[in-house]
Amino acid sequence: MNKIKGFFKNFWKYRFLLQEIVRKNVKLQYRNSVLGIFWTFLQPLLTTIVLALVFGGIFGQNNKDVGCYMVYLLCGRLLYEFFTQSTKRAMRSIRLSASVIKKVYVPKYIYPLSNVLANFVTFTMSLLVLVVMVIYFKCFTDEVIIINWHVLLAIVPILILLVLSFGIGMILATLNVFFKDIEYIYEVFCMLLFYLTPIFYTVKSLGAIKIVQYGLMANPLYSIVSMFRDCVLYGQMWNWNHFMYSLGFALVTLLIGVIFFQKKQDKFILHI
Amino acid sequence: MAKTAVKVENVSILFNLSKEKVDNIKEYFIKLVTRKLHYNEFWALTDVSFEIEEGERLGILGFNGAGKSTMLKVIAGVLKPTKGSVKVNGVIAPLLELGAGFDLNYTGAENIYLYGATMGYSRKYIEERYDEIVEFSELGEFIDVPVKNYSSGMRARLGFAIATAVEPEVLILDEVLSVGDAKFRIKSENKIKSMFDKGVTVLFVSHNTAQVRRLCTKAILLDHGKIIANGEVNEVCDLYDQKVNGK
Numbered sequence: 001m002n003k004i005k006g007f008f009k010n011f012w013k014y015r016f017l018l019q020e021i022v023r024k025n026v027k028l029q030y031r032n033s034v035l036g037i038f039w040t041f042l043q044p045l046l047t048t049i050v051l052a053l054v055f056g057g058i059f060g061q062n063n064k065d066v067g068c069y070m071v072y073l074l075c076g077r078l079l080y081e082f083f084t085q086s087t088k089r090a091m092r093s094i095r096l097s098a099s100v101i102k103k104v105y106v107p108k109y110i111y112p113l114s115n116v117l118a119n120f121v122t123f124t125m126s127l128l129v130l131v132v133m134v135i136y137f138k139c140f141t142d143e144v145i146i147i148n149w150h151v152l153l154a155i156v157p158i159l160i161l162l163v164l165s166f167g168i169g170m171i172l173a174t175l176n177v178f179f180k181d182i183e184y185i186y187e188v189f190c191m192l193l194f195y196l197t198p199i200f201y202t203v204k205s206l207g208a209i210k211i212v213q214y215g216l217m218a219n220p221l222y223s224i225v226s227m228f229r230d231c232v233l234y235g236q237m238w239n240w241n242h243f244m245y246s247l248g249f250a251l252v253t254l255l256i257g258v259i260f261f262q263k264k265q266d267k268f269i270l271h272i
Numbered sequence: 273m274a275k276t277a278v279k280v281e282n283v284s285i286l287f288n289l290s291k292e293k294v295d296n297i298k299e300y301f302i303k304l305v306t307r308k309l310h311y312n313e314f315w316a317l318t319d320v321s322f323e324i325e326e327g328e329r330l331g332i333l334g335f336n337g338a339g340k341s342t343m344l345k346v347i348a349g350v351l352k353p354t355k356g357s358v359k360v361n362g363v364i365a366p367l368l369e370l371g372a373g374f375d376l377n378y379t380g381a382e383n384i385y386l387y388g389a390t391m392g393y394s395r396k397y398i399e400e401r402y403d404e405i406v407e408f409s410e411l412g413e414f415i416d417v418p419v420k421n422y423s424s425g426m427r428a429r430l431g432f433a434i435a436t437a438v439e440p441e442v443l444i445l446d447e448v449l450s451v452g453d454a455k456f457r458i459k460s461e462n463k464i465k466s467m468f469d470k471g472v473t474v475l476f477v478s479h480n481t482a483q484v485r486r487l488c489t490k491a492i493l494l495d496h497g498k499i500i501a502n503g504e505v506n507e508v509c510d511l512y513d514q515k516v517n518g519k
Contacts, residue, residue, distance in 0.1 A: 104372070
C-alpha cells in the first residue's frame with residue numbers, strides 16, 4: 001500500500017517532466033519543416049488518397065459493407081498510424097534518453113509514457129481531417145455516412161487504443177534496452193500489421209475461409225477500428241464483443257507491460 | 273546536533289557484466305550455444321558506509337576505478353545498490369557532466385524548462401529564476417538558438433547556471449569546476465562558495481587534493497570499492513598524496 005502511495009507521490013512530483021517532454025516532442029516533430037503543423041493533417045490525407053487510388057477499385061466499389069470508402073480508409077489509417085508511431089517512439093525512448101537516465105534520477109516510465117502521449121496529441125489534431133472529410137462527403141456527395149449521437153462514443157475506442165499503445169510501448173522499450181534487434185523486427189511486424197488489420201478491406205470482402213477470418217478478428221486493432229467506424233461512419237452501437245475483447249486485451253497488455261518494465265528497470269543503466 | 277543530509281549504510285554494488293557486450297539476439301544465441309556466455313562478477317563497492325551532516329562538504333578521493341562515480345550514482349539514485357541503503361534528505365542536484373539533459377534541437381530557453389523539469393521542478397518555479405539563469409550563463413541573445421549550435425563551453429555554462437539556480441539542499445560536483453574559460457571558472461567557484469554560505473551539503477569528486485582541501489571539510493578515500501580512510505579533509509588528503517607519491 002505504501003508502495004502505491006509512494007508511486008503516486010513520485011508521479012506528482014515529476015508531472016512537470018511529463019508535461020515538458022510531451023510539449024517537446026509535439027513541438028519538435030514538425031520544426032524546421034516548411035508546412036510545420038499542417039503535416040499533421042496533410043500526411044494522413046495524402047496517404048489515404050494514395051490508398052484509395054490503389055485499393056479503391058478492388059475493395060471500394062460495390063461494397064455495401066464499406067459505406068464511404070475514403071472515410072472507411074481514413075478511420076483505419078489514423079488509428080493504425082497512432083498505434084505504430086506511438087509504440088515505435090516509446091520503444092526508442094529509453095535508449096534515446098540514456099544520457100539523462102545515467103546521470104539523474106527520474107522515474108523511467110515517464111519516457112515511454114510521454115512519447116505515447118505526445119503522439120496522442122498529434123493524433124487528436126489529425127482527427128480534424130476526419131471531421132472535414134466527413135462533412136465534405138456528407139454535404140457534397142451522396143455517399144452514405146450516418147452521423148448521430150454515437151459519434152460521441154468514439155472516444156471509447158480511442159482510449160482503449162491509448163492504453164494498448166502504452167502497454168505495448170512499455171514492453172518494447174524494455175526489450176529494446178536489452179536487444180536492439182527489436183527495433184528492426186518491430187518495423188517488419190508493423191508492416192505485417194498493416195495488412196492484417198482491415199484498413200483498406202473488410203474481413204467479409206476477402207472471401208477467406210472461416211479460420212482465417214477468426215484469425216484476423218483476434219487482432220485487437222480490428223476490434224478497435226471496427227468500434228471506431230461504428231461510431232463515426234455507421235452511426236450505430238458497436239458490437240459488445242469487440243468492446244470486451246479489446247478492453248480486456250489492452251488492460252492485460254498494460255499490466256504485463258508495467259510489471260515487466262518495473263522488474264527490469266533497475267538493470268537499464270547497465271545496458272544503455 | 274545537525275541533521276543528517278546523506279546516510280549511506282553498508283552499500284555494496286555487484287556488477288554482473290558479461291565480458292563482451294551482448295546486445296543482439298543472434299550473438300546471445302551463438303554465445304549461449306557455444307557456452308561463451310561468461311559473466312564477470314565484480315564488486316564495484318563493498319560495504320561502504322558513511323554519513324554527511326547538513327552543511328558538511330565531503331570530498332571523495334580515489335584512483336581511477338576506485339568506485340567514486342559509482343558511489344555518486346548510488347547517492348543520486350540512478351543506480352540501485354545490490355545491498356545496503358542510501359537515504360538522502362532534501363533535493364539533490366547532480367552536477368555530473370553538465371548538459372546531459374539537453375535536447376539538441378531545442379533552444380537554450382526551452383532547454384532551461386526541460387532541464388529544470390528533469391530535476392523535478394515546476395515550470396513556474398523555473399520561470400521565476402529564468403532571468404537569473406540566462407544572466408549567469410552569459411548567453412545573451414544566443415538563448416534562442418538551438419543547443420546543437422552551442423560550443424561545449426556554452427552548454428556547460430547553461431547547465432551550470434540551471435543546476436545552481438534551483439538552490440538544492442545537496443549538491444553533487446563531479447569535476448565540474450573545470451568548466452569554461454578562466455573567467456567563468458572563477459565565477460562558478462564563487463557561485464558555489466556562496467551556496468556553501470547558505471549551508472548546502474556538498475559531495476565533491478576530484479583528483480585535485482588542493483581543490484578538495486580548499487572546498488571540503490571532510491573527505492573519504494576509496495580504493496577498490498572500499499573506504500580506506502574517512503575523516504578530516506587534511507588527514508585524508510595527506511594520505512592520498514602519500515599514496516600518489518608512493519606509487
